[in-house]
Structures are given as structure tokens and as C-alpha cells.
Amino acid sequence: MFILPSFQSLKIFESAARLASFTKAADELGISQGAVSQHIKNLEVRAGFEVFERTGRRVILTSSGQVLLDAVKHGLGHIQQTIEVEKRKKQTNEIVISSQPGFAIRWLLPRIMAFNQAHPKLKISVNTVTSPLDFSLYHAQAGLYYGSKEIKEGETAKLFDEHLIPVCSAKFAEQHKLQPPLNKKQLEKLVNLPLLGDLSPVPPPFDDTWSYWAKAVGIDLSLDHIDRQSQSNITLQLAELGHGIAIGRTSLVMDAIQAGSLIALTQAEVKNPCYYQLVSNPAMPKNKALNSFAAWLEVQLKEISEFKLLI
Structure with missing residues (x-):
């Protein structure tokens, strides 16, 4: 034997x-x-x-x-x-959430303290990963999905509405004589400036967020020279440093706009065709911590849909 x-x-x-x-x-x-x-x-x-x-x-x-x-x-x-x-099944007062780096760093993590204060007996950890629904690799109770296809197993439907916004630093705008809000003719000239992109999902037949935004506002942009990074948070960090113009999503740029590290170049509202869902791990039962987080998240996310640009 x-x-x-x-x-x-x-x-x-x-x-x-x-x-x-x-x-x-x-x-x-x-x-x-x-x-x-x-x-x-x-x-x-x-x-x-x-x-x-x-x-x-x-x-x-x-x-x-x-x-x-x-x-x-x-x-x-x-x-x-x-x-x-x-x-994880035994730890009913603990929760691990997986999220893509952009949303985690630029929106969720700055608000985690508020969750901790509201729920002092619960413990939350956030995985910043590129594939938040890969539960076999990242052992989380739930993941925040971002994309254009609905996940049927989603704990929730679309979490919020947001818009796509071209943004740059105030210094970059001053250097290139950009005075927001830009009109359509001025927006068409953006092709002559450094444009920053990333690999965020977009629905077909579009190649990236820039092409979707340009089509929506009715302008023709040659996008061959876009400097593309792997993640949206990297692109927006480069924009804050004055390296160029990025297309931001409301959830990822609202704090930076309010703080003054980024400015919006137009008031034209282009609805983001992609969205977020909270998707639970099918291998784990729901627990008190996940239910509390989902309820807290629903309330907090209202600020994204209600955010208004003041240019």
C-alpha cells in the first residue's frame, strides 16, 4: 500500500x-x-x-x-x-472586503473610520486587489465589482450613479491656459495636450473611457497618444502631479476636487456606463458584519450620486 x-x-x-x-x-x-x-x-x-x-x-x-x-x-x-x-464562518463580527485599488484608496478607505465609529464591535479589513471577485485567491466575505456587466449573484443591484469628468491640476490648467468650464470647441483641442488613461472596463465597442466620453460629448479625439496606466488611482495621481488630463469617475475624484488637488474642466455630465455591485462570497454564509457593512455602504454612497460640480 x-x-x-x-x-x-x-x-x-x-x-x-x-x-x-x-x-x-x-x-x-x-x-x-x-x-x-x-x-x-x-x-x-x-x-x-x-x-x-x-x-x-x-x-x-x-x-x-x-x-x-x-x-x-x-x-x-x-x-x-x-x-x-x-x-470566516465562525468570525461573525469580522469582515473582509475586496475592492479594486482605485475605489478602495480614493473613496472607501478614507471613510472606514466612520464605519468603525458606527460599529465599534465589528472589525473590517479591505483587500486592494485587481480581481475582487476571485474569492479562491482572496478570502473575503464580499467583493466590490466594477464593470459594465451585471453580476447576477450580486448582493445588491447597481450601487450608485456617477459621471465621467475630465480633470487636471490647477497648475496644469494655468500652464496650458485652460479656463473651465470649457466649451465644445475648447474640448476638441484637448487632443493637443497630454492625456492620461487607464485600463478601466468600458462597454464595447469602445477601447477606453476617453473614447466613450468623447463620443458622448460629440467631439472627435485622436486617442493614439494617451499615456495609459494599469490602474485608475495611478492615472489620477499623475493628474494631481500635473502630468496631464485624466478622465475621472465621480467616486474617484470628488474628494480631490473638493480639496483642490484636481479641477473639473467641464460641467457636461456624461453618465458612467459601468457601475459597482457588492457581491457576496457564495462559499460563505452572510453574517452580522456583512449585513451592517452593506447597510452602512448604502447610506454613504448617496454622496456620490448627489455630488454636484461647481465651476
Whole structure:
């Protein structure tokens, strides 16, 4: 009868394979290099094949070792996920929310203190991740989805309405003689200035938020020279630093406009075709903390829909 290698041996194997070094694996795990070598040797004896080729100080996976590593990663990952899910089920006064970095940094996190004050017995943590609904990777009770497609499993419908707004720093506007609010003719000349974009989702057939906004206001912009970043918060940070003009969403720029670090260039209201939903993790039951957060969020988000530009 085949007996599986010990959990410790598999964990040591994963570390040595990932670091390509017995010495580094020993340092990471707090054991001796000799102990690592012995566990790997026992693993190879138990498995019936070599998992590493030894080449000086480096170790390289054999083809069989790579197959085993893939299985070990899957197995350990599944074990970790199961533990996290079951642990969260017991923690009814704790909540983890996943959100894309832009919304988390520019709207949610500045308001978390208000949630803590309203609910002192609850504990909330926010994951800032690019894929907030990847619950297998990020063990959260819920994620804040942003996109143009409705998630049927969403805890809520669309959370709020907001608009797309071209913004820049006051210094940039002064340097380029921009005096808001710009009229249509002036907006068409923006193509001659540095434009900042990102990879935020937009509905087809549009390539990015700039193209959607330009179509909505009825102007023709050549968008070939847009400096695109991976995330909206990076784009808006560059705009605040005077690097160019960005298309902001109300939720992401309202605080900066009120603080004066960004100014809106037009009062033309272009409704954002994408929206946010609060989506619960189907593997976890709803708890008191999630219900309280959802109720608090609904109230707080009203300020986004009610925000008015004063130019």
C-alpha cells in the first residue's frame, strides 16, 4: 500500500522548488539545510522518482518533479482556502472586503473610520486587489465589482450613479491656459495636450473611457497618444502631479476636487456606463458584519450620486 509523503516533506519540497535552493528553503522555514536535504531524499524514496537535479548550489526540477509541484500547489492552496472559508464562518463580527485599488484608496478607505465609529464591535479589513471577485485567491466575505456587466449573484443591484469628468491640476490648467468650464470647441483641442488613461472596463465597442466620453460629448479625439496606466488611482495621481488630463469617475475624484488637488474642466455630465455591485462570497454564509457593512455602504454612497460640480 502506497503511503503519502508527510505534509512537512511536501511543504519543504514546495519551498525548495519555488526558491530553487535548499539553503534558501532552510532559511525560509527556519530549519537546517541538512533537514531539507533529508526530507527531499525521503520524498524521492517514497515517490519512487527524483524530483530535483542537483547542479552545484542550485536545484532544478525534473519533469516528474514539476508535475508533483503542480499537484502540491493545488493541494496546499485548496487546504488553505478551506481553512480560510471555515474560519470566516465562525468570525461573525469580522469582515473582509475586496475592492479594486482605485475605489478602495480614493473613496472607501478614507471613510472606514466612520464605519468603525458606527460599529465599534465589528472589525473590517479591505483587500486592494485587481480581481475582487476571485474569492479562491482572496478570502473575503464580499467583493466590490466594477464593470459594465451585471453580476447576477450580486448582493445588491447597481450601487450608485456617477459621471465621467475630465480633470487636471490647477497648475496644469494655468500652464496650458485652460479656463473651465470649457466649451465644445475648447474640448476638441484637448487632443493637443497630454492625456492620461487607464485600463478601466468600458462597454464595447469602445477601447477606453476617453473614447466613450468623447463620443458622448460629440467631439472627435485622436486617442493614439494617451499615456495609459494599469490602474485608475495611478492615472489620477499623475493628474494631481500635473502630468496631464485624466478622465475621472465621480467616486474617484470628488474628494480631490473638493480639496483642490484636481479641477473639473467641464460641467457636461456624461453618465458612467459601468457601475459597482457588492457581491457576496457564495462559499460563505452572510453574517452580522456583512449585513451592517452593506447597510452602512448604502447610506454613504448617496454622496456620490448627489455630488454636484461647481465651476
